[in-house]
């Protein structure tokens with residue numbers, strides 16, 4: 257299947273979830289395509305697709321994500337639409353994407369990465385160190401929960417689900433004293449001012465691929481591949497290759513507290529990785545460097561070092 261140059265008569269269809277952040281990312285992608293190819297807005301259509309996750313994750317709020325269907329929960333319907341030809345490309349937060357894509361789909365176009373850091377959000381404290389003992393952290397991210405419990409075992413953590421707007425409302429309602437959001441999401445929504453500020457990755461290593469947008473397409477769709485080519489950011493691709501290889505080797509999912517960040521420094525890749533027990537009782541960190549093109553090997557190697565140190569059952573709940 258190939259796509260001709262989009263025109264107002266033959267629109268290129270971008271599939272996305274309907275949350276404000278997902279829509280902002282789809283609009284950014286449309287803007288970049290219009291600029292790269294001198295297209296009118298009418299040549300590119302944004303198609304909102306409701307996913308199982310959008311319904312069930314919030315309604316069945318007590319169930320862990322893995323019992324609801326894991327990460328694929330938020331992408332299954334979008335990928336099905338892509339495979340069926342109902343849309344031509346799908347825009348995703350790479351942080352939410354499984355390490356492997358379904359047969360027939362490719363996810364190899366990344367927009368320039370936004371801020372990778374987590375944001376500290378609170379009207380009771382200026383940062384992590386400023387939180388009083390016993391204060392409540394709202395987060396549904398296993399990584400952020402474990403990182404906070406590890407660094408501050410005196411704090412409490414409560415479940416905090418929903419999109420950025422929902423979580424801010426819960427914070428305002430006093431359900432928790434602070435929460436963490438990705439700086440990237442806040443920046444893309446023009447909402448960075450709701451945060452006290454970014455957290456240094458030394459204090460909270462971000463999630464693999466945080467801040468990166470990926471564009472998925474059908475394999476063999478040469479027309480779409482050519483349209484996406486000028487949008488791809490090479491450095492982001494090299495960094496994500498390392499981070500996603502790290503996650504893949506750890507067999508990571510959102511049921512495992514894992515953090516990983518690759519940066520390009522002095523012309524080489526520098527990858528830091530961290531695994532934690534879900535209750536925060538233990539955290540293991542490693543770092544390594546490799547040539548720019550060796551991200552896949554670097555990521556897998558760093559993961560194996562951590563797996564060896566952690567031993568079998570490292571991610572199991574201790575109860």
Ligand SMILES: NCc1[nH]cc(CCC(=O)O)c1CC(=O)O
Pocket residue numbers: 349350351352436437438440441465466467468469
């Ligand atoms: N899991 C939800 C999710 N997926 C991507 C982002 C933020 C944007 C990004 O990291 O690119 C968020 C929200 C958050 O963590 O605050």
